[in-house]
Amino acid sequence: CGGDPTHSHRRRAPAVITPPSRPLEWGDINIIHTTDTHGWLLGHQKKSAPEPNYSGTLGDFSSFVTHMKDVALKKDVDLLLVDTGDLHDGTGLTDGYPAGGTDAHDSDKFFAQLPYDLLAIGNHELYHYEDTLDMYKNFIPKFKGRYLSSNANITIPDSGGKPISVPVGNRYAKFKTRKGRKVTSLGVIFDFTDNDKGTTVQKVQDMVKEKWFLNAIKDEPDLFLLAGHMPVQRNDWPLVFNAIRKIHPLTPIVILGGHSHVRDCTQLDDRSMSLESGRYMETVGWLSTKLDDNKTKKKIDFSRRYLDANRITYEYHTGLKQTNFDTSLGKSITVGLLALAKKFNLGYFYGTAPRDYTLTQDPYPSTGSALSLFIANAVPYALAQNNPRAKIPNFIIANSGSQRFDIYSGSFTKNDLLTASPYDDPFLYIPDIPFSLAKEVLAALNKPSVKSDRAELASGSVNKIYTEWLRDMSKVKTGKKKGASDTLGYVTRDVSLPCYLVFKALTELATIKSCPGDGDDTPHTPLPYFPVPEYISSKPPKVSDKTPVDLVFANIAKKPIIANLNLLQKVKVYTPLDAQKYSPVLLNEAIGIYAKAEWK
Ligand SMILES: O=c1ccn([C@@H]2O[C@H](COP(=O)(O)O)[C@@H](O)[C@H]2O)c(=O)[nH]1
Numbered sequence: 001c002g003g004d005p006t007h008s009h010r011r012r013a014p015a016v017i018t019p020p021s022r023p024l025e026w027g028d029i030n031i032i033h034t035t036d037t038h039g040w041l042l043g044h045q046k047k048s049a050p051e052p053n054y055s056g057t058l059g060d061f062s063s064f065v066t067h068m069k070d071v072a073l074k075k076d077v078d079l080l081l082v083d084t085g086d087l088h089d090g091t092g093l094t095d096g097y098p099a100g101g102t103d104a105h106d107s108d109k110f111f112a113q114l115p116y117d118l119l120a121i122g123n124h125e126l127y128h129y130e131d132t133l134d135m136y137k138n139f140i141p142k143f144k145g146r147y148l149s150s151n152a153n154i155t156i157p158d159s160g161g162k163p164i165s166v167p168v169g170n171r172y173a174k175f176k177t178r179k180g181r182k183v184t185s186l187g188v189i190f191d192f193t194d195n196d197k198g199t200t201v202q203k204v205q206d207m208v209k210e211k212w213f214l215n216a217i218k219d220e221p222d223l224f225l226l227a228g229h230m231p232v233q234r235n236d237w238p239l240v241f242n243a244i245r246k247i248h249p250l251t252p253i254v255i256l257g258g259h260s261h262v263r264d265c266t267q268l269d270d271r272s273m274s275l276e277s278g279r280y281m282e283t284v285g286w287l288s289t290k291l292d293d294n295k296t297k298k299k300i301d302f303s304r305r306y307l308d309a310n311r312i313t314y315e316y317h318t319g320l321k322q323t324n325f326d327t328s329l330g331k332s333i334t335v336g337l338l339a340l341a342k343k344f345n346l347g348y349f350y351g352t353a354p355r356d357y358t359l360t361q362d363p364y365p366s367t368g369s370a371l372s373l374f375i376a377n378a379v380p381y382a383l384a385q386n387n388p389r390a391k392i393p394n395f396i397i398a399n400s401g402s403q404r405f406d407i408y409s410g411s412f413t414k415n416d417l418l419t420a421s422p423y424d425d426p427f428l429y430i431p432d433i434p435f436s437l438a439k440e441v442l443a444a445l446n447k448p449s450v451k452s453d454r455a456e457l458a459s460g461s462v463n464k465i466y467t468e469w470l471r472d473m474s475k476v477k478t479g480k481k482k483g484a485s486d487t488l489g490y491v492t493r494d495v496s497l498p499c500y501l502v503f504k505a506l507t508e509l510a511t512i513k514s515c516p517g518d519g520d521d522t523p524h525t526p527l528p529y530f531p532v533p534e535y536i537s538s539k540p541p542k543v544s545d546k547t548p549v550d551l552v553f554a555n556i557a558k559k560p561i562i563a564n565l566n567l568l569q570k571v572k573v574y575t576p577l578d579a580q581k582y583s584p585v586l587l588n589e590a591i592g593i594y595a596k597a598e599w600k
Contacts (some may be wrong), residue, residue: 188204
């Protein structure tokens with residue numbers, strides 16, 4: 001980048017879209033994979049790089065899938081469509097509903113128009129009971145047994161009104177492909193612990209001991225297709241994989257993961273491949289396999305690819321043009337989503353953002369940091385409005401994971417607000433905390449801890465996996481020739497690093513092998529990267545260390561903040577009851593209130 005990094009990305013030139021570098025490799029069974037879509041169903045609409053790489057709408061994707069199904073028919077091979085969860089939280093289409101509505105209720109209706117063969121539940125389907133219930137009643141039945149939640153339950157009243165806990169979707173699915181191949185599928189979620197009351201998540205290590213699980217994997221299919229909201233590195237997939245391998249040493253196993261928002265691919269053995277396909281409708285994953293007779297241990301032929309989700313990609317791989325690409329279903333999905341955006345008033349204008357604010361392409365803190373904009377400017381301003389406590393010095397803490405996307409210069413709308421900051425979390429406070437203690441709490445929250453992989457994921461530091469991926473990518477030398485026109489974007493290297501070790505069957509250490517070759521469908525130049533702390537704070541008030549301040553924090557940070565207050569002092573034992581509501585302003589309103597006042 002060179003020079004002052006806070007100035008170098010103030011406004012990027014509009015980007016062009018680079019086409020894919022080579023055709024896809026087709027096999028006997030081919031899979032198109034989406035994950036962590038988080039409501040980005042109208043695609044990425046900004047003109048600054050790398051956004052146009054991801055500008056395909058769900059309607060464009062639907063047309064792509066229809067044409068790919070035709071190609072599969074012509075080739076006489078199987079093509080399956082799989083999603084691995086986190087449909088909720090992320091854009092105005094999911095979160096911009098009017099009062100009394102339910103997150104993703106309307107956007108899910110469009111998602112359900114795609115011919116998914118298999119879906120798995122994500123953690124964002126479990127943060128709020130009403131969202132899970134809405135999925136259970138209105139979305140999941142549309143998939144006729146193919147929406148899986150192997151280890152996630154919902155509590156509902158039975159016919160007599162007594163509460164019973166039942167799987168949100170199905171525990172497993174067994175089906176035959178068009179070509180008659182037998183498939184056994186599971187839909188597993190990581191050991192998520194922030195789920196709402198009325199939902200339960202069973203630990204994966206316990207799930208694999210269940211009778212239903214052992215029964216489900218007993219008979220040998222042609223393929224085990226394991227979908228799940230669980231990263232393909234550093235998590236519990238080996239528990240499921242090993243349980244199957246014990247009984248079926250040679251059966252092909254395909255794993256489709258999610259949650260950590262990265263492009264990634266690993267191989268737990270020579271007859272298996274695990275693929276993770278990014279986030280936010282930026283990436284469409286492709287996996288193909290050529291099957292054999294399952295008689296020997298020899299390598300199975302797999303291929304994988306990470307497609308940039310845009311029309312140029314879709315047209316390239318289907319051999320179609322602008323003029324004959326759109327199907328009527330695809331067009332109607334895009335038109336319907338645009339109407340939903342209108343109904344939710346997502347074009348509502350807050351102001352003109354004077355520059356780009358990024359989560360990781362500018363240092364934190366800095367004027368170009370979206371985290372600084374949020375916690376140092378927007379939140380203090382918004383929380384001070386009509387607040388009787390505004391005159392008392394405060395120190396505000398939030399998790400950086402609460403901010404989900406960059407803000408681009410120009411018109412800043414309701415949709416931009418909800419993509420940057422989607423969570424409707426209240427702000428709480430604990431009064432009379434000595435300022436020195438408030439600062440110590442922040443430092444303790446950001447202290448690197450030696451957590452197990454499972455605990456890391458449970459505590460939500462999945463963000464760390466994503467940002468480490470961005471960091472590694474920013475160091476990759478692309479070997480671009482002078483004058484070549486690679487655009488900014490993801491530059492994936494599926495490398496097995498020594499730290500990527502997992503416990504195989506909880507006893508034996510194993511390195512997870514990465515997939516060979518280049519996974520990216522389109523070559524790019526990597527984006528700049530700056531590290532981000534897990535917790536961020538407002539500018540310190542100008543008071544002495546002893547001065548009592550209001551310690552203000554986002555509700556999601558309540559548990560760790562109270563735990564650290566109790567670790568760092570012994571005068572008082574703090575409980576959740578000490579945390580009171582600080583302001584009626586919610587987390588996802590703060591930047592809007594600030595933008596209205598400051599970005600004329
Ligand atoms: O209400 C909420 C819910 C979640 N978060 C934060 O989001 C990430 C997890 O999101 P993934 O898409 O599953 O990565 C994590 O940092 C949570 O703490 C939140 O801030 N508020």
